[in-house]
Amino acid sequence: MDKTAMDDPQELGTAFWTQIHGFTVSEEPPGPDSPLARVRAFTAEYPSVKLTEEHVAAAVEGRPLLP
Template sequence: MDMNDPQQVGAAFGAMILGGVLEEGPPDPESPLGRVRAFTAQYGEEALRPDHFDAAREGRPLLP
């Protein structure tokens, strides 16, 4: 992160306040976001429904 870029510093601070972190690169495949991305890569974005996000957060399988 460029500590001289106010936008990057602000984004990192906001993530920290919300309990997250900013990372470069793809998400961990076992994280909820990584699981949703793998699902959309396999089935396409049109197959993604709101209940898939709940399942990803809860660790349940993402079914088409």
């Protein structure tokens, strides 16, 4: 975020929260090997399968996502 956005309390709070929790807010697509990209690929391939916490955990741990 640029310095001008830090004048907005909402933007400042968001920047602080993401930094504390180790997140990065980006408008770029996630890297292909990231958990988010793996979940997105799974949901694109299996649109009728309900995404569960187990799917997300598997993506984070690097395990295969199974329908």
